[in-house]
Amino acid sequence: MTRNCMMHSPSLMIFWHLTKGAGISNGRVLLRNTPTLNYVGMQRGFFYDLKAGSLEDQVIDVVHHRQEMNGSLEQAALIINSRKGYHRLFNNAYPGQSGGADPWKIQHAIASYLRSLSPFSSxxxxxxxxxxxxxxxxxxxxxxxxxxxxxxxxxxxxxxxxxxxxxxxxxxxxxxxxxxxxxxxxxxxxxxxxxxxxxxxxxxxxxxxxxxxxxxxxxxxxxxxxxxxxxxxxxxxxxxxxxxxxxxxxxxxxxxxxxxxxxxxxxxxxxxxxxxxxxxxx
The missing domain is CATH 1.10.760.10 (Cytochrome c-like domain)
Incomplete structure (x- = not known):
């Protein structure tokens, strides 16, 4: 999902912009340019082809897409719950739904963060x-x-x-x-x-x-x-x-x-x- 890439050494930090997103496979380039996440919380269609109707759906697509993250929300939940601090944070964020993280809560938590990226401070x-x-x-x-x-x-x-x-x-x-x-x-x-x-x-x-x-x-x-x-x-x-x-x-x-x-x-x-x-x- 990242467009802005960074390389740094003890004495040098360089930023550059990719024409299209970098895939998870070495040398793989994704189909399209990566749009900004600013103000996505007030939109009603996601990806350049509008294939996702909600931020929660967008999270699923990106995590499971073979060339983007090739991941699993189920496996992510297992890893998160193995860490007591994160397990406690999820229980606090979703009271009455004990058990720590699960795929839906991860989707919702990421989407909630993305909805906060609308500062209107220009x-x-x-x-x-x-x-x-x-x-x-x-x-x-x-x-x-x-x-x-x-x-x-x-x-x-x-x-x-x-x-x-x-x-x-x-x-x-x-x-x-x-x-x-x-x-x-x-x-x-x-x-x-x-x-x-x-x-x-x-x-x-x-x-x-x-x-x-x-x-x-x-x-x-x-x-x-x-x-x-x-x-x-x-x-x-x-x-x-x-x-x-x-x-x-x-x-x-x-x-x-x-x-x-x-x-x-x-x-x-x-x-x-x-x-x-x-x-x-x-």
């Missing part, structure tokens, strides 16, 4: 709570472009800035963008990953992927389900051209408008500046 949040000194003129202009000319807000719904609409947060949406396999804008092909279509073979689901959150987006490169874009400038250029159809790809079911946005370089930088204001503060 400068944008502080601004919306009344501290109008938090955003610069460029960031405010970027927000207006985001919601207006650039049409970003038509898929990335506030306040999560993903595909889950407020105030009920009961459905997470997927979109067909026509994401390319590489960054060659003249001879590229659409990424071969079929997305939700691999689960449900309806034509409208071909190459459909969950709309991910833009909160903390400045820290979660690379971007898109396949990690094809390394910078927000590349992402904005893709949208500015009209997605995959705008690049000349044949995407008959593209849900993103293929019309060019005609954003100037200055406007693109203002939108990126606004997205930077969605970075949570300590």
């Amino acid at each position: 400068r944008f949040d502080l601004y919306m709570r009344g501290d109008h000194k938090q955003l610069s003129a460029d960031e405010k202009a970027g927000f207006n472009l985001f919601m207006g000319k650039a049409k970003c807000g038509s898929c990335h719904f506030a306040p999560l800035f993903n595909g889950t609409q407020s105030p009920l947060f009961i459905k997470s949406e997927a979109e067909v963008l026509g994401v390319p396999a590489d960054t060659d804008t003249t001879g590229t092909m659409i990424d071969p990953d079929l997305g939700r279509y691999a689960l449900y073979a309806y034509p409208q689901y071909k190459h459909a992927f969950k709309t991910a959150t833009l909160r903390n987006i400045t820290k979660t490169a690379p971007y898109m389900h396949n990690g094809v874009y390394k910078s927000l400038e590349q992402v904005m250029d893709f949208y500015n051209r009209g997605g995959g159809t705008g690049l000349g790809l044949k995407v008959d079911n593209q849900t993103l408008s293929s019309a060019q946005l005609n954003l100037t370089k200055a406007e693109i930088q203002q939108i990126i500046a606004f997205m930077g204001a969605l970075e949570d503060l300590p």
Whole structure:
């Protein structure tokens, strides 16, 4: 599940970002880029193809997936219960259900932790709570472009800035963008990953992927389900051209408008500046 990798020695610490997740087998690369866990507790669909409907289901899938963890919640419960401290903690957390850890409690405990990762502490949040000194003129202009000319807000719904609409947060949406396999804008092909279509073979689901959150987006490169874009400038250029159809790809079911946005370089930088204001503060 980890995207951010770390290597350190007594005198050196290096971080780098993987294009796609690393599998448990040596050298194995997973199918897709790993999305952030921030704000997952307010979503209603998990994985890029939305195959899991709850965080508890997501935990089961990841733990038991042969290429991700290749584990067993049953075996995990045995190991946890062999340690008195953890056994006691589980009994305290689930009163009236003695016996320590079991698969359901492990699922629920992990999901409960994930639901806590929604701080809403960014400068944008502080601004919306009344501290109008938090955003610069460029960031405010970027927000207006985001919601207006650039049409970003038509898929990335506030306040999560993903595909889950407020105030009920009961459905997470997927979109067909026509994401390319590489960054060659003249001879590229659409990424071969079929997305939700691999689960449900309806034509409208071909190459459909969950709309991910833009909160903390400045820290979660690379971007898109396949990690094809390394910078927000590349992402904005893709949208500015009209997605995959705008690049000349044949995407008959593209849900993103293929019309060019005609954003100037200055406007693109203002939108990126606004997205930077969605970075949570300590």
